Amino acid sequence: MSDNGREFVNEVYKGVTKIMKIDHFTIASYRSSANGLVESHNRKVTNILKHLVGDNPSQWVEMLPWAEFSLNTAYNGSNRDTAFFVVFVQEHVLPYTVDMDPHTLPLYNTKQYRVMMCNLDRKVFQLIKRYFLRANEKYQTRCDQSFQTPTSYVQIGDRIYLKMLQPRKHKLEASYVGPYCVNQIKTDTVVIQHIWIGAKGD
Structure with missing residues (x-):
């Protein structure tokens, strides 16, 4: 998307x-809100760059790789790991880590490394898939709990406007249509009638 x-x-x-x-x-x-996840991520990148460039905003291009690395190595609550680990199936290694203790890094031949990475990749994929499904269930539960039926916040005689669901043809087009008057309230349904502006009695 x-x-x-x-x-x-x-x-x-x-x-x-x-x-x-x-x-x-x-x-x-x-409608940038339709792609909210990307917009949220872009906002994170912008905030990081603001701190990195300081009084030299023209240097944002040079600082962009550092912002990218900080985001890719940050813990993600949905998949319970970093994006770096999900993609490369291993933790990121910084230069100072190698300089401090170079013997901690294991050595493999090509065949061993390929088999190990394939097995690890399958395990990580299944694990991340399970975490995402669990996170999606929690999100759906929160949405269901916060959902309110129309009958819980309108009363008979209220004047309401309805939000248009179809995309607008241009940016200045109205987002709502109406007004309507609430005539009846049933268990989970609201019966409304269009109010003609300028009509007698309005």
Whole structure:
């Protein structure tokens, strides 16, 4: 999933996704909240760069690899590990770690290393899959608990507006339609009637 930027919507990108058998979806225009996870991650990158560049914001390009490394080696609550470990199936090694104790790093021949990494990769994949499913269940439970039916916060005679679910054609288009008047309230259903602005008695 991506936005509608030219770097994502072009023939080259379309060809690559087809070869890699990737289903590419784009979000609605002018609705960055539809891609909230990416926007949240971009905000983290921005905050890290602000601290790294200090009084020299033009140096953000040089500091970007450090920001990337700090995010990739940070603990993630959903998969209970770092992104670095999930991708490379091993912990990151810093230069000072090798200098302090070079004998702690094991030595393998090519065949042993390949077999070990394949086995470890399968274990990590199953583990991360289980963690993600568990995190998704917890998120779904929190959403269900916080959900309120319309009958819990409206009363007969209230004037309400309905939010449009379909994407807007342009940024300045109205997000809500109405007004409507609440006529009846049933167990989990609200009966409404459109109010015509300017009509007699309104």
